[in-house]
Amino acid sequence: MRTRPLKVALLGCGVVGSEVARIMTTHADDLTARIGAPVELAGVAVRRPSKVREGIDPALVTTDATALVKRGDIDVVVEVIGGIEPARALITTAFEHGASVVSANKALIAQDGAALHAAAEQHGRDLYYEAAVAGAIPLIRPLRESLAGDKVNRVLGIVNGTTNFILDKMDSTGAGYQEALDEATALGYAEADPTADVEGFDAAAKAAILAGIAFHTRVRLDDVYREGMAEVTAADFASAKRMGCTIKLLAICERAADGGSVTARVHPAMIPLSHPLASVREAYNAVFVEAEAAGQLMFYGPGAGGAPTASAVLGDLVAVCRNKLGEATGPGDSAYTQLPVSPMGEVVTRYHISLDVADKPGVLAQVATVFAEHGVSIDTVRQTGKDGEASLVVVTHRAPDAALSGTVEALRRLDTVRGVASIMRVEGE
Amino acid sequence: MRTRPLKVALLGCGVVGSEVARIMTTHADDLTARIGAPVELAGVAVRRPSKVREGIDPALVTTDATALVKRGDIDVVVEVIGGIEPARALITTAFEHGASVVSANKALIAQDGAALHAAAEQHGRDLYYEAAVAGAIPLIRPLRESLAGDKVNRVLGIVNGTTNFILDKMDSTGAGYQEALDEATALGYAEADPTADVEGFDAAAKAAILAGIAFHTRVRLDDVYREGMAEVTAADFASAKRMGCTIKLLAICERAADGGSVTARVHPAMIPLSHPLASVREAYNAVFVEAEAAGQLMFYGPGAGGAPTASAVLGDLVAVCRNKLGEATGPGDSAYTQLPVSPMGEVVTRYHISLDVADKPGVLAQVATVFAEHGVSIDTVRQTGKDGEASLVVVTHRAPDAALSGTVEALRRLDTVRGVASIMRVEGE
Numbered sequence: 001m002r003t004r005p006l007k008v009a010l011l012g013c014g015v016v017g018s019e020v021a022r023i024m025t026t027h028a029d030d031l032t033a034r035i036g037a038p039v040e041l042a043g044v045a046v047r048r049p050s051k052v053r054e055g056i057d058p059a060l061v062t063t064d065a066t067a068l069v070k071r072g073d074i075d076v077v078v079e080v081i082g083g084i085e086p087a088r089a090l091i092t093t094a095f096e097h098g099a100s101v102v103s104a105n106k107a108l109i110a111q112d113g114a115a116l117h118a119a120a121e122q123h124g125r126d127l128y129y130e131a132a133v134a135g136a137i138p139l140i141r142p143l144r145e146s147l148a149g150d151k152v153n154r155v156l157g158i159v160n161g162t163t164n165f166i167l168d169k170m171d172s173t174g175a176g177y178q179e180a181l182d183e184a185t186a187l188g189y190a191e192a193d194p195t196a197d198v199e200g201f202d203a204a205a206k207a208a209i210l211a212g213i214a215f216h217t218r219v220r221l222d223d224v225y226r227e228g229m230a231e232v233t234a235a236d237f238a239s240a241k242r243m244g245c246t247i248k249l250l251a252i253c254e255r256a257a258d259g260g261s262v263t264a265r266v267h268p269a270m271i272p273l274s275h276p277l278a279s280v281r282e283a284y285n286a287v288f289v290e291a292e293a294a295g296q297l298m299f300y301g302p303g304a305g306g307a308p309t310a311s312a313v314l315g316d317l318v319a320v321c322r323n324k325l326g327e328a329t330g331p332g333d334s335a336y337t338q339l340p341v342s343p344m345g346e347v348v349t350r351y352h353i354s355l356d357v358a359d360k361p362g363v364l365a366q367v368a369t370v371f372a373e374h375g376v377s378i379d380t381v382r383q384t385g386k387d388g389e390a391s392l393v394v395v396t397h398r399a400p401d402a403a404l405s406g407t408v409e410a411l412r413r414l415d416t417v418r419g420v421a422s423i424m425r426v427e428g429e
Numbered sequence: 430m431r432t433r434p435l436k437v438a439l440l441g442c443g444v445v446g447s448e449v450a451r452i453m454t455t456h457a458d459d460l461t462a463r464i465g466a467p468v469e470l471a472g473v474a475v476r477r478p479s480k481v482r483e484g485i486d487p488a489l490v491t492t493d494a495t496a497l498v499k500r501g502d503i504d505v506v507v508e509v510i511g512g513i514e515p516a517r518a519l520i521t522t523a524f525e526h527g528a529s530v531v532s533a534n535k536a537l538i539a540q541d542g543a544a545l546h547a548a549a550e551q552h553g554r555d556l557y558y559e560a561a562v563a564g565a566i567p568l569i570r571p572l573r574e575s576l577a578g579d580k581v582n583r584v585l586g587i588v589n590g591t592t593n594f595i596l597d598k599m600d601s602t603g604a605g606y607q608e609a610l611d612e613a614t615a616l617g618y619a620e621a622d623p624t625a626d627v628e629g630f631d632a633a634a635k636a637a638i639l640a641g642i643a644f645h646t647r648v649r650l651d652d653v654y655r656e657g658m659a660e661v662t663a664a665d666f667a668s669a670k671r672m673g674c675t676i677k678l679l680a681i682c683e684r685a686a687d688g689g690s691v692t693a694r695v696h697p698a699m700i701p702l703s704h705p706l707a708s709v710r711e712a713y714n715a716v717f718v719e720a721e722a723a724g725q726l727m728f729y730g731p732g733a734g735g736a737p738t739a740s741a742v743l744g745d746l747v748a749v750c751r752n753k754l755g756e757a758t759g760p761g762d763s764a765y766t767q768l769p770v771s772p773m774g775e776v777v778t779r780y781h782i783s784l785d786v787a788d789k790p791g792v793l794a795q796v797a798t799v800f801a802e803h804g805v806s807i808d809t810v811r812q813t814g815k816d817g818e819a820s821l822v823v824v825t826h827r828a829p830d831a832a833l834s835g836t837v838e839a840l841r842r843l844d845t846v847r848g849v850a851s852i853m854r855v856e857g858e
Contacts, residue, residue: 149740301726
C-alpha cells in the first residue's frame with residue numbers, strides 16, 4: 001500500500017463540508033483501507049476564516065480558494081460551495097492544476113455539466129457528483145454504471161425533500177400550503193426563501209442531470225418544463241384521495257415511445273396510492289427508474305442534509321482517489337445519442353381538471369364537446385352541485401399535453417364555465 | 430475510439446445467458462459507445478449444442494468451456510452456469526488466461542468469494558457479480574462504491590422473490606403455505622424442487638455476500654443463521670395483522686452495537702406495515718441499508734428473471750471492459766476488518782410467541798416467571814380462551830436470541846403449556 005497520502009482540498013465548510021472533514025478524520029483508517037492509500041485534508045477554503053470549526057486545523061483554513069486549487073499538489077478538490085461562480089472557475093482551475101473534482105453542485109452541473117466534463121476529459125481528470133442529486137441515495141452511479149448495459153426509458157422521482165415534506169403534511173393533516181410551508185420552515189426543512197424548492201427550480205436542475213445521464217444525451221436546464229407546487233390546495237388533495245391518489249412534486253424524464261426524443265419536466269402530479277412513490281414520507285427522496293431489461297427499480301433515502309450528502313461526497317472521493325492511484329479515470333460524459341428534447345406540449349399524460357360551472361342543464365354536453373374537439377378522450381366525469389354552485393371533475397385518458405392545455409383554454413372561454421379550479425396531471429399508472 | 434473489439438466468452442446460455450447474448454447483439458452500438466470499444470461475442474459454452482439458439486451464430490457454440498476460457502484472446506468471461514463446479518474451475522482458469530470475469534453465481538461467490546477475489550487480484554483481473562444478489566437491483570456496486578466513504582451498520586432485505594411471492598399471497602388471500610407454493614410453482618416463480626428458496630439457502634448465500642461487502646469482513650455461508658419459511662401459517666399472518674405487521678423472509682446483516690462483531694441471518698419475521706419492506710409485493714426484492722452518514726436507504730426491483738439478471742450482468746460487463754481498456758481494475762475484495770461473526774444466540778431481537786395453554790388460573794403468572802428468569806422483558810400479552818382451550822400471545826422486548834430461545838425451551842417444559850404454536854421474530858422497528 002502506498003503511504004504518501006492523497007491530498008484533498010475542500011472548497012466550502014458549511015453543513016456538508018464540515019461533515020466531509022469530520023468523516024475524513026474520524027474514519028481515516030477505513031478510508032485508507034478502501035482507497036489503498038491515506039487521504040489527507042490539505043486545505044479548506046472558506047469565506048469566514050474566523051469562524052471556529054471543530055476538528056479542523058486552523059492552519060489549513062484559507063480564504064484564497066483559487067490559490068488552494070492552484071497549489072499543484074492537490075489530488076482531489078471537493079467542491080461544496082454551491083452556486084455557479086466561483087465554483088465553476090475553481091473546478092476548471094483544479095482540472096488544469098492536476099486535480100480531479102467531486103462536487104455536490106446541482107445548479108452548476110445542470111447548467112455547465114457538458115463543459116466541465118469536457119474540461120475534465122481534456123486534462124485526464126475525473127468529475128463525480130453523486131451528491132448533486134438526491135443526497136445520499138446512490139443514483140448517478142447506478143444510472144451511469146449499473147445500468148450501463150441497459151436502456152433506461154423513464155425516470156420518475158421525488159428529488160426535493162422540502163416540497164415532499166410540505167405535500168406529505170398537507171396530505172396527512174389536511175393543512176393548507178402556507179401552513180405546511182410554515183411548519184417546514186420552523187423545522188428547518190425549508191429555507192427562509194423557499195423559492196428554489198417550491199417553484200421547482202431545484203428539482204428541475206436534478207431532472208436535467210438525471211435525464212442527461214439516463215438517456216445519454218444533452219438536456220439543458222432550459223429544456224426542463226417546470227411548474228411549482230405553491231398552487232396545490234387542500235381541495236386538490238381531497239380530489240386526489242377520491243381517485244385513490246396522493247399528490248407529489250415529480251421530476252419525470254421520459255424517452256418518447258418511438259425512441260427518437262426525450263422529455264424532462266417537473267410539476268405536481270397525482271399518483272396512485274399503490275405506486276411505491278406514494279408512500280415516500282416527510283423529506284425523503286425516492287427515484288423510480290424503468291429500464292428495458294431491468295424493469296422497474298426504485299432508489300429511496302434521505303435527499304439532503306449534511307451527513308447524507310457527505311456520504312455521497314465521500315463515496316465519490318474514494319472512487320476518484322482509487323482512479324488516481326490506478327492512473328485511470330471513471331466513466332465521464334456519455335451524451336453520445338444527441339436525442340432532441342421535446343417541448344412539454346408533446347408529453348403524453350393525463351389531466352385531472354376541476355371546473356366551477358353554471359348549475360344548469362347542458363353544461364356537461366358543452367364541456368364534453370370541447371374535449372372531443374381537441375381530440376382528448378374523457379375517462380371519468382363527476383358532477384356535484386350545492387348551494388346553486390356546481391362543479392365538474394374530469395379525468396382524461398392519455399393525450400399530448402398541448403391538446404390537454406388547449407382543451408383547458410377553450411373551457412375557460414365557455415360562458416357556462418365560471419372558473420378552472422385546478423388542473424393536475426396524473427402520473428405513475 | 431479503439432476499433433479492435435473486446436472479446437467476450439459466455440459460459441451458459443439458459444434464461445440469463447441467452448438474454449445477455451441478445452442484448453449484446455441488439456444494443457451493440459450503445460455498448461460500444463458506453464465502453465469506448467466494440468464488444469464481440471467470441472464463444473458460447475453450452476451443455477446441449479444441438480439446441481437452436483435464436484440470434485446466436487452456431488459457429489460460436491462449443492461444449493468445451495475449458496478450451497474457450499483458455500483461448501487466450503478472451504477479454505471477459507461471463508459465467509452464468511451457476512453452481513460450484515465447473516464454474517469455479519472455469520473462472521480460475523479464465524483469470525490465468527487473461528480474462529476478467531462477470532458472474533451471476535451467488536452460491537459460488539458466497540462459498541468461494543475470498544479465494545476467487547484472491548485469484549483475480551493475483552492475475553490483475555476483475556471479478557464482478559452484481560447479478561448474484563437481488564437480480565437487476567444495483568446493490569453490490571452501491572454498497573461497494575457509493576457507500577465506500579460511509580459505515581454500514583445494517584442490511585435488511587427481501588432477497589428471494591419466490592418466498593416473497595408465497596408470503597405475499599398468504600398475506601393478501603389468506604391462503605396456506607402449500608396453496609401459495611402451488612400457485613408460485615404454477616406461475617413459474619417456484620422451481621419444481623423449491624428447497625433452496627423456501628428453506629432459505631438462496632437467501633443465506635446472498636446474506637453472506639452482502640454482509641461481507643457491507644462490513645468489509647469475511648462472512649462464510651456457514652456463518653449465516655438460516656430458518657426457512659415452510660412453517661409460516663395463516664394463523665401467523667392473522668397474529669401479524671393484529672400487531673399491525675406482515676411477515677417477510679428477511680436476510681439481516683448487522684454490526685453489533687459495540688462495533689466489534691457482526692451477524693448474518695435469514696428467517697421469517699414480522700415487520701410493521703409502516704416499514705418500506707412491508708409493501709414489497711409479489712416476486713420483487715428490496716434491500717434496506719442503514720449507514721452511519723447516509724441514514725436509511727432502500728433499493729427495490731425485480732430480484733430474478735432472465736432480462737433483469739442480464740441487465741446486471743451487462744452493467745458489470747461494461748465496467749469490466751472499461752477497466753480493461755484503461756488497464757485498471759475496479760474495487761476488489763475489501764475484507765480488511767476481520768470482524769468476527771457472532772452466532773445467532775448473540776443477535777438482539779424480539780419474539781412473538783403463541784402458546785396453547787391450560788385454561789386455568791395462574792398460567793400467566795407461571796409463564797411470566799419463566800420470561801423473568803431468563804431476563805426477557807415482556808412487551809405485551811394477549812390471552813384468549815374458547816372451547817376450554819386457551820392461548821397466550823406474548824411479544825417480548827429486545828433480548829439476546831439465546832435468552833429468548835432459552836425462554837421458549839423452558840416454556841415447553843411447563844405442564845400448563847400444551848404447546849408452542851409459533852415463534853416469530855419481530856424486526857424492522
